[in-house]
Amino acid sequence: MNTQRRNVLKAGSGAALLSLLATAGIITPGMALADWNKAAFDAKSMADTLKALGAEAPADSKDVQVTGPDIAENGAVVPVGITTTLPGVTMVAILIDKNPNALAASFTLPEGTEANVQTRVKMGQTSNVYALVKANGKFFMATKEIKVTLGGCGG
Amino acid sequence: MGNPMKIRAANKDGITEVKVLISHEMETGQRKDANGAIVPAWFITELQAKHGDKVVLQGEFGTAVSKNPYLAFKFKGGAKGEKVTVSWKDNKGDSRTDEAVIA
Amino acid sequence: MRQTLWIKTLAAAALTAGLTSLPAHAQDSRVNDELAKYREALADGNPADLLEVRGEGLWREKRGPKQASLEACDLGLGPGKLEGAYAQLPRYFKDTGKVMDVESRLVHCMVSLQGFKADEVTRHWYSKPGTESDIEALVTFIGAKSNGLKIHAPASHPEEARMAKMGEYIFYRRSGPQDFSCAICHGQEGKRIRLQELGNLTTPAGAGEAMKTWPSYRVSQGAVWTMQRRLIDCMRQARWPEPNYLSDAVIALETFLQKTASGTVMETPGIKR
Numbered sequence: 001m002n003t004q005r006r007n008v009l010k011a012g013s014g015a016a017l018l019s020l021l022a023t024a025g026i027i028t029p030g031m032a033l034a035d036w037n038k039a040a041f042d043a044k045s046m047a048d049t050l051k052a053l054g055a056e057a058p059a060d061s062k063d064v065q066v067t068g069p070d071i072a073e074n075g076a077v078v079p080v081g082i083t084t085t086l087p088g089v090t091m092v093a094i095l096i097d098k099n100p101n102a103l104a105a106s107f108t109l110p111e112g113t114e115a116n117v118q119t120r121v122k123m124g125q126t127s128n129v130y131a132l133v134k135a136n137g138k139f140f141m142a143t144k145e146i147k148v149t150l151g152g153c154g155g
Numbered sequence: 156m157g158n159p160m161k162i163r164a165a166n167k168d169g170i171t172e173v174k175v176l177i178s179h180e181m182e183t184g185q186r187k188d189a190n191g192a193i194v195p196a197w198f199i200t201e202l203q204a205k206h207g208d209k210v211v212l213q214g215e216f217g218t219a220v221s222k223n224p225y226l227a228f229k230f231k232g233g234a235k236g237e238k239v240t241v242s243w244k245d246n247k248g249d250s251r252t253d254e255a256v257i258a
Numbered sequence: 259m260r261q262t263l264w265i266k267t268l269a270a271a272a273l274t275a276g277l278t279s280l281p282a283h284a285q286d287s288r289v290n291d292e293l294a295k296y297r298e299a300l301a302d303g304n305p306a307d308l309l310e311v312r313g314e315g316l317w318r319e320k321r322g323p324k325q326a327s328l329e330a331c332d333l334g335l336g337p338g339k340l341e342g343a344y345a346q347l348p349r350y351f352k353d354t355g356k357v358m359d360v361e362s363r364l365v366h367c368m369v370s371l372q373g374f375k376a377d378e379v380t381r382h383w384y385s386k387p388g389t390e391s392d393i394e395a396l397v398t399f400i401g402a403k404s405n406g407l408k409i410h411a412p413a414s415h416p417e418e419a420r421m422a423k424m425g426e427y428i429f430y431r432r433s434g435p436q437d438f439s440c441a442i443c444h445g446q447e448g449k450r451i452r453l454q455e456l457g458n459l460t461t462p463a464g465a466g467e468a469m470k471t472w473p474s475y476r477v478s479q480g481a482v483w484t485m486q487r488r489l490i491d492c493m494r495q496a497r498w499p500e501p502n503y504l505s506d507a508v509i510a511l512e513t514f515l516q517k518t519a520s521g522t523v524m525e526t527p528g529i530k531r
Contacts, residue, residue, distance in 0.1 A: 073453065074478045099219050113229070114228065117228045121221055
């Protein structure tokens, strides 16, 4: 059981803890902890993660790209991004197959924001990195293998 | 109140590009300290970027986002002098908001 | 230890296996191209910039028993003159009669201007998860003030020349259980360990490539490393006994390397593996 869950349960109930924190001014009413997609981030495999995201059978798409180098000198910081020319994109997410939990990050894109987001992720080992895109209600996916090396002198 | 983040926003041909660099440990909860005890997970869970009052990006992070997170994205609109705000909150309930002026 | 080495060898073999369809020299250049891409992507958003801001705050804040800021600290170009100071260190300082690098000079200022005790301020000379280092932040700030300027450390003063000569001696001296010297890894062109190139630190270009980027954010450490930290860790990796922080041995090596690197334009803070 992870620490966060244990603390919330200790507080009696999630709601009680939230209101306590809200009155303490720590969590503002607009951003409730419950918004974070715990199920998706806790899922381990690609299959379970896609299920938790409601994206069980994404279609392969040549119009979606994983951006990033072929080789990362260090797995702690791997620059990756998602870019797509598909219209009507509302959500993009980065999944890393061989990581303990496949989902690294997900982004909701309002109207007017380009479907082109870059960030940096941790990769435990060489793995396929997946870009998941939700466009016009349908899910699409593309992949790229990024090799993670061990550098030279012990990192 | 977390550490200040660095936000760069520049407008070119009607598109504003935003680059954010956040100061945060992003502990995975898998690392052990010198005594062999697990260092608890401590990471940004949600992030929001706004242009004025309009939300231009919402993000959810897991522990696989690198320490000192970097984020780059673009949105249509925004003019020189207007404000871009970025806010985040983490799993310990800490939060931070910083703003930058579009160049 | 052996098990990890075996795993690392497997990993390296697996990596090269993916590239064996190309001839050897093409493999090398393709790998180098991809690594260059990786480094370029990193350069656009250096977490060291965040530390630089913190360093500036510490420079200007009135701190210590004397409640003074560091703004009167003389880093070699006059009190408070920051621009270009890092690029000219190490150098001889008349007031202390010693050749000092940025860290030893900074500690001197923290003691003399702010009233701190030397062992106090050097206790956390480098950061660890959960512990910040003021020196690290200050050096990042000071280093950044030399960005775009040429390294100029000719070691012309007799004391500087003496230290540079000592540094050169240390560089070439084989010792420790592996009988390593710095020169064994860093004394020729075109060498590497796995995918990490080993710069040739004996030429102005090679030394310049190395010295111009320190202090640098190291992504594998998630922290900025200063020159002292890098050199002391190099010695550890060569299986030498580690010198004390701010000791003459490290400053001598720095003096030698900065002298060789003189003329190269600084690009700091850097970001690297």
